[in-house]
Amino acid sequence: MTDQKDNKLPHGAVPQLRVMPMPADANIHGDVFGGWIMAQVDIAGSLPATRRANGRVATIAVNSFLFKQPVFVGDLLSFYADIVKVGNTSITVNVEVYAERNRLQTEIVKVTEATLTYVATDSDRKPRQLPPLAN
Numbered sequence: 001m002t003d004q005k006d007n008k009l010p011h012g013a014v015p016q017l018r019v020m021p022m023p024a025d026a027n028i029h030g031d032v033f034g035g036w037i038m039a040q041v042d043i044a045g046s047l048p049a050t051r052r053a054n055g056r057v058a059t060i061a062v063n064s065f066l067f068k069q070p071v072f073v074g075d076l077l078s079f080y081a082d083i084v085k086v087g088n089t090s091i092t093v094n095v096e097v098y099a100e101r102n103r104l105q106t107e108i109v110k111v112t113e114a115t116l117t118y119v120a121t122d123s124d125r126k127p128r129q130l131p132p133l134a135n
């Protein structure tokens with residue numbers, strides 16, 4: 001079932017990423033390929049994780065991923081990403097994706113929700129303690 005709040009962009013929040021899928025991103029049925037959406041979600045989630053880690057991170061886990069609605073070529077996608085948990089070396093990020101379809105009529109649909117975990121890594125690609133929060 002679709003929540004009513006899923007038909008509005010999150011009020012006051014700034015998307016980490018906005019992108020429009022092209023025909024080359026479609027699957028054999030003409031809708032957008034799930035793997036393309038997963039790649040964009042991984043990029044969007046890595047942005048707040050990289051800022052919190054103040055350096056490189058690697059994706060260690062995709063904890064959950066829900067393709068709630070299809071994505072169509074030409075949708076304007078907004079990716080909202082928020083840190084939901086921080087450990088010693090890891091940062092877990094929730095990512096929500098909204099599509100503005102048929103933009104002249106501004107129909108908005110939440111299409112995807114995911115949670116991913118990133119690990120701060122050093123120059124040898126080994127886990128690194130997260131730095132203290134900057135003031």
Ligand SMILES: CC(C)(COP(=O)(O)OP(=O)(O)OC[C@H]1O[C@@H](n2cnc3c(N)ncnc32)[C@H](O)[C@@H]1OP(=O)(O)O)[C@@H](O)C(=O)NCCC(=O)NCCS
Nearest residue numbers: 058059060061086087088089090091117119121125126127
């Ligand atoms: C990321 C990497 C360096 C971590 O090294 P590791 O020795 O496996 O990590 P650790 O076991 O020390 O765990 C590191 C952190 O990840 C967390 N973690 C481990 N497995 C996890 C899982 N399945 N889900 C969520 N978090 C997990 C640990 O709890 C730990 O967090 P904390 O320090 O905040 O408590 C290593 O796994 C790696 O290089 N993976 C490949 C990354 C990659 O290439 N990603 C792109 C996809 S191809």
